[in-house]
Structures are given as C-alpha cells and as structure tokens.
Amino acid sequence: MATIKDVAKLAGVSISTVSLTLNQHPNVSPETRKKVWKAARELQYQPNGIAKDLKSVRTKTVGLVLSDLSGPFYSELIRGIQEVTTANGYDLVAMSAIGGSGSPARYIREKRTDGMIILAHDIDSHLISQAGREKFPIMVLDRKLESDHVFSVTVDNRKGAYEAGEHLIRSGYRKIAYLAGPNDSTDNAERFAGFKEAMESHGLEVTPKWYIQGGFTKQGGYRAVKLLAAQHILPEAFFAGNDEMAMGAMEALTELGIRVPADVAVVGFDDIELAAYMRPPLTTVRQPMFDMGYTAATLLFRLLDGDRSVRSVVLDTELIVRESCGSK
Amino acid sequence: MATIKDVAKLAGVSISTVSLTLNQHPNVSPETRKKVWKAARELQYQPNGIAKDLKSVRTKTVGLVLSDLSGPFYSELIRGIQEVTTANGYDLVAMSAIGGSGSPARYIREKRTDGMIILAHDIDSHLISQAGREKFPIMVLDRKLESDHVFSVTVDNRKGAYEAGEHLIRSGYRKIAYLAGPNDSTDNAERFAGFKEAMESHGLEVTPKWYIQGGFTKQGGYRAVKLLAAQHILPEAFFAGNDEMAMGAMEALTELGIRVPADVAVVGFDDIELAAYMRPPLTTVRQPMFDMGYTAATLLFRLLDGDRSVRSVVLDTELIVRESCGSK
DNA sequence: ACATAGAATTGAAACGTTTCGAATTGCTGT
DNA sequence: ACAGCAATTCGAAACGTTTCAATTCTATGT
Structure with a gap:
C-alpha cells in the first residue's frame, strides 16, 4: 500500500507538498500539482483514513x-x-x-x-x-x-398506549391482555403504564394474569398465545407492546382457528411496514x-x-x- | 479527553507501562498494575480507537x-x-x-x-x-x-428466473411482461436473460413492448402498471425483477379493480419477508x-x-x- | 542592482497508541 | 560481595497523516 511518503519520493517533493496538493490547497504551483497527481495516480495512492482521522479532530x-x-x-x-x-x-x-x-x-x-x-x-x-x-x-x-x-x-409511549387502550375499551372489550416486552425496556414500561391508565380510567382492572411476557419478538407473541390457549384462558383482546409480537399472536390465533377480530381483537404498537399487510391489517400505534x-x-x-x-x-x-x- | 499520557503521569509510570497494563500483558507487577488501573479509572480513561487502529495493522x-x-x-x-x-x-x-x-x-x-x-x-x-x-x-x-x-x-439469477418464467408459462400465460430493474444491474440482466430463455424455449417471444422499466422500486412497479393501463394494454402476467416492484404492481392493479391472479398474474423475485403477507401472497423466487x-x-x-x-x-x-x- | 512582498515549498511537530530492544531493579547461588 | 539472570520498567521509534512556522524562491517596484 502506497503511502504519502512514496508519492512524495516519486514526485520529488516533500510530504507536505503532497498533502497540500491532494487537499486542494491553493498555494501549489500548477507544475508541482501535476507532478504530484501523476505520482499519486501511478502508485494508486489512497490516503489512509485512519491516519487522517487521528490527526484531524473530526471524522465526519x-x-x-x-x-x-x-x-x-x-x-x-x-x-x-x-x-x-x-x-x-x-x-x-x-x-x-x-x-x-x-x-x-x-x-x-x-x-x-x-x-x-x-x-x-x-x-x-x-x-x-x-x-x-x-x-x-x-x-x-x-x-x-x-x-x-x-x-x-x-x-409519547404512554399517551399512545393510552389511546390504543381506550379505543379497545370503547369498542366494547373488557378482558384485555397485554403482551409485554423485556422488563428492562423503558418503551415497554411506558406503554404498559399508558394501557393500564386507560383501563383504570374506565374502571377496569389489569391483573397479572393478563400481563404476558413476549420479549418484543414475533416468536414471543406466538408462544404467549399458544400458552394461554393451552390453559383455555383467552382474553377478548390483545394489546401487544409491539407489532412483531402482535404478528406472532395473530399467527398463533389463526392456527388455532380463532378469528381476528371476530373472536379476539389485536392491536400492536410501532406500525412497521408489515402491519398494513397482515391479515387482517393490524390496528396499531404509529411511531x-x-x-x-x-x-x-x-x-x-x-x-x-x-x-x-x-x-x-x-x-x-x-x-x-x-x-x-x-x-x- | 484523557489520553494514555495523562494516565501515565498520574500513575507515575511510563506510557509503555500503562499500555502494557491495560492490554493485560503478564510482565507487570501487581502493584504497578493497581496504580495504573486506579489512575485510569480516576481519569475515566478510554483508549482512542483511531490511534489504536493506526498502529495495529488490524482493525478487527x-x-x-x-x-x-x-x-x-x-x-x-x-x-x-x-x-x-x-x-x-x-x-x-x-x-x-x-x-x-x-x-x-x-x-x-x-x-x-x-x-x-x-x-x-x-x-x-x-x-x-x-x-x-x-x-x-x-x-x-x-x-x-x-x-x-x-x-x-x-x-443463480438466470436459473431462478428461468424456473419462474417456465412456471408462469406452464400455467398457461402467454403474454407476460417483464418489470425491469436498473439497466446497470447485473441482477436485472441475468434475471431477464433467464426469463427470456424460458419464453423462447416455449416458442414465445419477448417484445420490447413487454420490457418495462421499474427501477427495482415499489414506486416504479406501481407506475409501470399505471402507465400500461392508461394505454389499455395489459399483459396476462407480470414477472417482476424483484418483489418490491411486484408489490407496487399489485397495488396498482388492485386500485384499478383488476384482480390478481384472476385477471392478471404476478410473480416476483427475492422473497422478502413481506412477500408472504401481500394479498394475494406473492409467488416469487427465493434468494x-x-x-x-x-x-x-x-x-x-x-x-x-x-x-x-x-x-x-x-x-x-x-x-x-x-x-x-x-x-x- | 536591491530590498521586499508574496508565493511556493519544506521540515518538523503533533495526533495517541503499540511494541521492541535496552535499561534498571531485585534476587539467586556461589 | 558479586556475576548472572529473570522480572519489570522504560525510552523511542513507528503508524500515515495534517498543519504551522520557517525557509527558499520569484518577481515587483524603486
């Protein structure tokens, strides 16, 4: 790998001159400029970005x-x-x-x-x-x-979740399960809080039974539903902390012959591109x-x-x- | 930003010793080690990755x-x-x-x-x-x-496209349009070649009229269909060079009240995640x-x-x- | 011809590390 | 008490640039 030093040698000028030339500095005579470019081209010189970054304070x-x-x-x-x-x-x-x-x-x-x-x-x-x-x-x-x-x-996760929760409640659902993301996720915590608020403001309770971990993954949503179904306890609706879980949940429901939304409603959170293409299209909170x-x-x-x-x-x-x- | 020099000074040792210590070199006495770590912690020292890369040949x-x-x-x-x-x-x-x-x-x-x-x-x-x-x-x-x-x-784009084309032809379609990607794309060229081969091996011709540019984008697929529709010339099937164009095409067809696949068939290429969720689900060539x-x-x-x-x-x-x- | 402004070029320091050979230290065995 | 050695520590070069101050060169005005 040719360095600036090699170019300088070949062009018969100093390192500084090469640097100046290559960086379009005005104070370089046309002939020198030409010599340097020629040498650079000949050696296929490419500046070493790392060295450049080390010297210049900004990496852009x-x-x-x-x-x-x-x-x-x-x-x-x-x-x-x-x-x-x-x-x-x-x-x-x-x-x-x-x-x-x-x-x-x-x-x-x-x-x-x-x-x-x-x-x-x-x-x-x-x-x-x-x-x-x-x-x-x-x-x-x-x-x-x-x-x-x-x-x-x-x-505003909280507000978003509140609105979604409220929508669900207004639509007549009472027994609503929350599909949760990882416990260390702020997003999850806030969304759950918003959902809970909506429930409580309508006099509904959120029991631990309806807080189900799905880890923010499709897999997780899928498994959560299957688990519930195996115990023969299904809510009237699922509020998933994100769309991927909602997708998994809907998949599981479909497999079980449970119709969405006729039998169980589902809403998600995020509005990923896929959401509009799910069957049925997913109601969700758009970020x-x-x-x-x-x-x-x-x-x-x-x-x-x-x-x-x-x-x-x-x-x-x-x-x-x-x-x-x-x-x- | 503290550098290794600052650490060395604070710890009262040489730069090399700091480097050695921090890189877990065995030949450092426990006390020195402790002193260095203490200084490093105190200064919240973080090695500068750029400088590191410059010296070490590998960036990992x-x-x-x-x-x-x-x-x-x-x-x-x-x-x-x-x-x-x-x-x-x-x-x-x-x-x-x-x-x-x-x-x-x-x-x-x-x-x-x-x-x-x-x-x-x-x-x-x-x-x-x-x-x-x-x-x-x-x-x-x-x-x-x-x-x-x-x-x-x-x-093997060519083979993939050949198979897809053949499938379309076997299914009885004759007038098939190809939705093309950018002309400088090898992928596009090969896919088209494969498709063309399939057509020709069944005695069908590919006319320029049925080679429509869609630029590998959803937008492009959408526009291509709309354009054709406006001229009242629609093929029996579309072979899209990628799924995104197929998606755009299907969207346009749906808007025009043309049913897929009853009126016009569509196949894509890539098998993106969305493909299975389109309506109808997209037949495509999986990469x-x-x-x-x-x-x-x-x-x-x-x-x-x-x-x-x-x-x-x-x-x-x-x-x-x-x-x-x-x-x- | 000569001082001098300005342009062109250069040398050297600096960026923050790693690394190698050399120097220092503390022990061991005689 | 000292040669010899291993264990530590250190100094300095090197990585490939940029940049600034210093130097050299050229041309200008007097």
Missing part, C-alpha cells in the same frame, strides 16, 4: 447503534437520519448491539465517530452518559436520558420513525455546532385503526 | 456496504454475516451507498476495516477491484467479479439471503487468513409458489 462520521441491524423496523428511522447526515456532508455507519455490549460499546467508548445515535436497549445508560462529551454528543432514542452531552428523542431519525440527527449536528439550547424531545404517536381491532 | 472490523441501509430486504443477509463476524471476534459496521459514491467509496478506499462485503450496484466495479488487497479482501454480492483479492457470492451473508463472511475470513483456495460461489434459488401466480 456519525455512528448509529441498533439492537439488531437486521430489524425490519428501522428503515424509516435510518432514512430520516441519513437525510440529515448526508446533507451535512457526513457519513453514517451503523452497527448492531448484538452479542452483548461487546463491539458497539467499544465503538462508543473509543469514539471513532463524531457523535452517536443509539437505539439499543442493551446498551447501558451509564456507559452512555459517561461517553458523552462536548466533542462527542449522543442522542438516545429508546429511553429518556439527559446529561450534559446526551439527549433523547422519544415518543413517527422518520421524524425521530431526522430530529435526532438534526439535534446531533446542533450539538456538534456547540448549540447549548438543545433539549430532549418527545414526539407524538398516532393511532392507526385498521381491521384487527374489530371496530372499523 | 468488517465493513458492509448496502445500496440503501434502510432496505427491508437485507435483514437475513445481515444476520448471516453477523453470525460469522461475531464468532470471529470481529465487529460489523454497515454503511449505505446512498448519495452516489461519496461516503462508502471513501470508506472502501481508505480501508478503515479489515475487509468489505458489498451489495450495492452503485459502487463501481473498477473501484472495487482496485481497492482489493491481500490485507483487504472484498466480497461482492450483487455481481460477478473476481480478481486477486475480490470474490463474489451470487445467486437464500442468510446463506449468502454467511458464505460471504466465511470466505472473507478465509481470505484474511491467507487461504489461497477461495473461489467465487454461486448459490441456488428456490421457486416459492404462492397465490399471486394463479396456479396453486
């Missing part, structure tokens, strides 16, 4: 950490982020938090990027607060967290994923610019009524 | 370039790759090729990773061949490309995305190990017959 890169890079659900989010980052002339690199706190934690700590956007509940809040710096701001999307250089963009990404990235850049007025943001959800909840 | 990172990070369709692929990379103790960072050849091209050239997996038709083959090095192997997934340190893992990712990553590591026996691989597709093609 924003990092994005997701729990699972392969999640279907981040598309819009990423689009939102990307729109802003490219507009700012920055790159975006994504990495997944899979496999515990190994890699991305390393990445976060070692700051190979100018800032981070994190949507991965398996990354420790403490680690995040600690990693945030003036020159390394962090935006968190899956929990509320605010410290000097860390801010969050979240969704403005694109906006979240867009907002997070925008705020990140404002932080990078030293703007001290940045504050955490809470965005609104929207109830999307489709067919799976029985009402029309 | 594999890069993945996708045309569009937000594509729904890469989930399984990423899982396949990730499985292998994490098993090897490597990190995976993904970046998108959106916005022209700007960022990832830079990344590829500047080699911030130990190797690359590329699935992005908008990255120039020439650039790729040129970037491949012994210490920087590249796997390409969307085209056939083989040079010293570049290999590909592809799918073994997980396997592709897994294979690509495995070969990449073999290349990194200096294995000279690595060759490009072509994987088989599978025709998934659902309802959208009319046959059962």
